Amino acid sequence: MLEIVVRTENQERHVRVSAEELAALVRRIGDRRDRFLVIQRIPDLPDVFAQVWREGGGDYTLEHRDAAADRHFQTVTDRPGDVITALTGWARQEDDWDAGADWSLLDMGPARDVPPLGLEADEREVLEKRVREVLVGGYSSRAELAEIAEEYLVGDGRRPVSREQAEALADRMWLERVAEQSGWEGETDPERLTRAFAALQEAGITARENFTCCRNCGGTEIGGEGGPDARGFVYFHTQCTDSAATGHGLMLLYGSSDGSPGSAALIGDEIVAALTATGLSTEWDGDPDRAISVTPLDWRRRLVG
16 A cells, blocks of 8 residues: 555545555546545655646646745646656655656745744643644644644634644644654554454444544434444544543443443443454443543554645
């Protein structure tokens, strides 16, 4: 699989596609509302991307940017195979992936001049603490972090952080986290959790990570996530993610499709078994009215974007 995220004009998001899947996406574009692909690395890096545009049966316009406005290039071709070869090489970070194409430098204008944050020390500390908490949670994109940074201190008609300042703050903290995770080795606890949830999903138990904002919303919406054959469910919401990100373990909420306590207890047993099989530890006394706690938990979730 390629370590990329592919976004389409019609709002699809494809994570870690194969080379064959990427080729199919390239060959597909051209129809109305399905004319381009934007490709980002995993983890996403600010101003590092490739993209391709095609309208109708016309040529392919291929672009890539390498972290700065003066490193944004474009080429045009009528051969989809050339686009596929270039994008696959870019995704694999091959040294000569861009060889053979006639690239031209695009004038993107001067770089933005972002003024420093005009915040008091305590306000800045509160803001950065919240952004980092969500960042460490690991489910938000850079754009979502910037939105949090822009909106978190809004109140009484005051907007102390501009969109540009929020993006700069989010990008700085994102890159710090990318540097942190570069030293991680082996499978992390969140990856073990994802593996357990995938096994539960395959076994007929609807399993969702970072699902909705709270327990009330989760309990209302989880039933609509499962198919007709789902026997039960398990999920954790964003407040649970925040708790895990700050070192307090993770609470899992679960239940059975028929709503009976006996069936819920059996679902709980399956959840504990799946987590144990991946090497995670749990605390649960078998009571279907009590949540399952995953603890101790080293929450190091790798960023995607």
